[in-house]
Amino acid sequence: MVSRFVDRVTINVAAGSGGNGCASVHREKFKPLGGPDGGNGGRGGDVRLVVDPGVHTLLDFHYRPNLRAQNGKFGRGSMRNGAVGDDLVLPVPDGTVVLDRDGEVVADLVGTGTTFVAAEGGRGGLGNAALASRARKAPGFALFGEPGDELELVLELKSVADVGLVGFPSAGKSSLISVLSAARPKIADYPFTTLVPNLGVVTAGETVFTVADVPGLIPGASQGRGLGLEFLRHVERCAVLVHVVDCATLEPGRDPMSDVDALEAELAEYAPALQAEDGADLASRPRIVVLNKVDVPEARELADLVRPDFAERGWPVFEISTASRDGLAELGFAMAAEVERYREQLPPSQPARVVVRPTAVDxxxxxxxxxxxxxxxxxxxxxxxxxxxxxxxxxxxxxxxxxxxxxxxxxxxxxxxxxxxxxxxxxxxxxxxxxxxxxxxxxxxxxxxxxxxxxxxxxxxxxVRADERKAAKKARRTSLNEHGEYVGGDDEPDEEDR
The missing domain is CATH 3.30.300.350 (GTP-binding protein OBG, C-terminal domain)
Known part of the structure; x- marks a missing residue:
């Protein structure tokens, strides 16, 4: 069975409710006034999302969207507090973005071990031992536990890759990632063969980086045509975008320049809502143009013809063939150089600082x-x-x-x-x-x-109760005759009834 790739799910999470406190009085022989001894209820468990490097898809949440943490246990007599409910830990892939029901980003989970508390458990209720005071020496009641948070969240997976391969269907992106890395994506001679993003790890010299194949980009992808809108989010974190151009296509009306311009237009339509962590958008990311399938004589002639046009834009151009493996080494080192340049521009990582924000005391x-x-x-x-x-x-x-x-x-x-x-x-x-x-x-x-x-x-x-006041008021109003004169008795109506 082939596993499904799911990169967007809606889940309903519910934290555990706190346990109720206990109302109990200590009873022991020769101690008639033992005092209150009811314990507190246990706290409910939290729902936590934790980045796990062994998880690569949100498929589990697709089949199990309703998730609930354990409730806290009730308090008991003899000063026994209830047990705390276990937290529900949900492993998610690196690059998972958490959104609320309104589409606002709640958390961006990047980095192994990153944790986000999606729903907090309810606090346990106090037992009567904790409620005792000089005014209430033996309370005959306890407090209920609080319910845990319940909310609906949307999880989106944005692949954390250094290089993103973009191009029309059947341009050779899957073949390229298969020869550059150990990834083995599905390869066939028909469009939309790749239905899920493929990730591969590439080593060029001393640089190790990841490459992502973004499937299904065609004109109109930013408006939902093809598979592009579903997978465009996977290019957001890429440091380098590589245009893979099919120079051997036989489709009428297509050429390398028009293919690249069409995809750049789709990225521009999708990019305004995106901002990278360093403040740069997709338009400023470096580009590399790969002219693929030059092992075909007509494709090599076309590649030689369009190379100067791409060079005028300042983009590096590489002629490759995944079949004969021509130009792959040069392309790998060029990608590594761009990735290293991008990493050098990033600010040094700082350890997370613990920020304490005291709540208001008014x-x-x-x-x-x-x-x-x-x-x-x-x-x-x-x-x-x-x-x-x-x-x-x-x-x-x-x-x-x-x-x-x-x-x-x-x-x-x-x-x-x-x-x-x-x-x-x-x-x-x-x-x-x-x-x-x-x-x-x-x-x-x-x-x-x-x-x-x-x-x-x-x-x-x-x-006088509220219902009695209303009944008396209604009786006074019905005591007025058809001329508006009071006929109910000796007492005159008040100003409000007039």
Missing amino acids: DRADFTVETDAEDPEAFVVRGRKPERWVRQTDFDNDEAIGFLADRLAKIGVEEELAARGAEPGSQVTIGGVTFDWEPSTPAGIAAMHGNRGTDERMDRNDR
Whole structure:
């Protein structure tokens, strides 16, 4: 079976979720007040992309696009923390580019061992032992673990080659790479024989470099004709571009100059979106022209005729024959010289520096309060901390809800809601969870508890609920007769009902 070459895939990665914390109280004979001993949940595993020199295609991701790391384990009693989920390490070829759903480049993975964290695992929830304080000596709740990141990524493979062979189909690119290196690509006498890029390692003197055969380039390739648009990305990293020209073609309307001009036009159409690491685009890369198949008498005559035209452009020209191997040694050393010249221009590699970027410590600036677009009387709180705290809260546990209210009040959410005009009973949405706001649990006031898992503040019912206010308002409106006069009783309607 012939293996498939895949250089663009879409994958869905999901990091592991953090394990839930444990709510437990130590129980031992003759120790009635053992205290909380619930352990924390384990962190979820990350999804990491690592450049592996043994991987040359993205085929595995084509058959397995949905990838998930291991979840963290739950915490347990006796102060036992949950196990950390294993990271999912995905080997990728050298030259893999990672893009997000909008097509923005997220990472460019070049060099063996280069690692990119595609999705971070969720943090584990705290157990009740970690939540104990002077106000809550034995919390009857624990925090849930956070879900891991889930996102869709596009992986593109851009071959890391020093020399790129470009030319029309059947120009002899595969034959050239087969005689210059140990690569054995498929060779036949019909167009589009090569359906995947071929890489070969060439040694010329003391210089070792790689050569890539880019298949399927024809006029219109930059707009999707032939196979060019699919494989043009493989010339982006090449230091030298070699035009392989078929001087023995019998197709009408074709000649070496028109072939090279047509391919240069396609590269110019494709190049504006490309920028090399050194800031140079494809137009500034050195060119070498190879006039192939000069073992045919008519081809040699044509090569002698067009050689001066290419020399006027300042491009080195070589007449070769892959069948008789004429001119191959000179061509190999010329490629090596251009590659060495390109490598000398590159800045010296520097070891990666560890950059520490501390996060902001202004908690009050970590959230925003906005009016709900669907309900002018409701509010939406957005922010990293409030949304994370809501995901960690067990809303079936009153004590956990009270703890969430204390945390929100501590960073100023309640003050901001009041400043925006929120009233008791107003609907507030945080992280997709909507609830009636009750500003009765200010931070700094010791929590009042009954049984474990309860909070007496959650049982207060000294205000009229929102549904009761709406029902009373509707009843007053229906008490107006057809002339707009109030007929509902002794009390006059307020100004709002009029």
